[in-house]
Amino acid sequence: MNYRHSFHAGNSADVVKHSLLIAIVRALQQKPGALTLIDTHAGCGLYDLGGEEARRTGESKKGVLRAIADPNPLLDDYCAAVRAVNTGVEPRFYPGSPRFLAQLLRPQDFLILNEKHPEDAYALRGAMRDTSAAVHQRDGYEFWLAMLPPRTARGVVVVDPPYEQADERARITATLAAAHRKWAHGVMVIWYPLKDRAMHVRWKAQLRKLGIRKFLVVEHWLYDSDQPDIYNGAGLFIVNPPYAFTQALPPLMDALRAALAPEGHRGEITADWLGG
Numbered sequence: 001m002n003y004r005h006s007f008h009a010g011n012s013a014d015v016v017k018h019s020l021l022i023a024i025v026r027a028l029q030q031k032p033g034a035l036t037l038i039d040t041h042a043g044c045g046l047y048d049l050g051g052e053e054a055r056r057t058g059e060s061k062k063g064v065l066r067a068i069a070d071p072n073p074l075l076d077d078y079c080a081a082v083r084a085v086n087t088g089v090e091p092r093f094y095p096g097s098p099r100f101l102a103q104l105l106r107p108q109d110f111l112i113l114n115e116k117h118p119e120d121a122y123a124l125r126g127a128m129r130d131t132s133a134a135v136h137q138r139d140g141y142e143f144w145l146a147m148l149p150p151r152t153a154r155g156v157v158v159v160d161p162p163y164e165q166a167d168e169r170a171r172i173t174a175t176l177a178a179a180h181r182k183w184a185h186g187v188m189v190i191w192y193p194l195k196d197r198a199m200h201v202r203w204k205a206q207l208r209k210l211g212i213r214k215f216l217v218v219e220h221w222l223y224d225s226d227q228p229d230i231y232n233g234a235g236l237f238i239v240n241p242p243y244a245f246t247q248a249l250p251p252l253m254d255a256l257r258a259a260l261a262p263e264g265h266r267g268e269i270t271a272d273w274l275g276g
């Protein structure tokens with residue numbers, strides 16, 4: 001387990017992932033029924049953008065700092081959630097997915113977090129001390145299945161692994177198949193990096209075989225042509241996306257694309273149903 005999210009917190013992938021997570025939860029909260037929010041690979045919960053790791057990569061400059069400087073009102077919910085953990089105009093701290101989700105909780109909702117790395121799990125417990133979240137330290141895939149079905153009828157599972165194991169995609173495919181059998185109507189959000197287009201085509205072909213009816217694929221390509229061997233962007237698989245979320249998605253995607261486009265590139269964000 002070498003991956004440390006503190007090097008990458010607030011990058012362009014985090015902006016898209018966290019903006020869409022907010023939109024999904026808010027769409028579900030249009031109904032009063034309680035939600036259970038489950039984060040299988042939660043990270044540290046809160047990151048210091050002035051810390052050594054974040055400064056070494058400077059990734060937040062091309063992510064959260066661009067979003068914060070963008071006046072598009074469609075980014076307001078995301079920017080307000082970042083500002084909520086900061087006092088200054090320029091954000092010093094970046095909320096990870098656990099702190100974004102914690103801000104969305106209503107009294108009837110539950111937040112259950114998991115992080116396997118001992119240091120990050122310790123940091124996560126500290127970052128969530130003032131919230132009602134439960135924090136576990138288990139293997140994320142085992143935890144994903146163990147939590148389903150949750151006590152509330154509706155909810156969201158967020159799966160955000162580091163992709164450092166060769167079998168990460170195969171584990172996701174197998175665990176998603178089992179999770180969908182246990183909780184067919186549950187919303188599940190799986191993040192993935194976009195590097196090699198051919199690998200993603202193959203993975204999506206495998207996932208299509210699961211026969212999950214409502215399976216949305218959102219992909220953010222940063223550059224106008226593929227850059228070999230580097231991070232080209234990121235995607236989210238969203239199983240059972242709420243209707244209000246899919247209706248509001250096109251203008252939000254365009255706002256994110258425009259805010260995050262690198263110099264000289266337009267970038268592209270697409271949303272397609274797996275299997276048409």
Ligand SMILES: C[S@@+](CC[C@H](N)C(=O)[O-])C[C@H]1O[C@@H](n2cnc3c(N)ncnc32)[C@H](O)[C@@H]1O
Pocket residue numbers: 001003004005014017040041042043044045095096097098114115116117120138139140141160161162
């Ligand atoms: C991309 S980061 C999570 C970022 C976080 N979801 C966010 O958006 O703020 C992935 C995390 O998964 C943790 N991790 C790696 N392998 C894991 C496993 N098998 N089970 C649970 N967590 C794991 C890493 O320590 C890391 O903190």
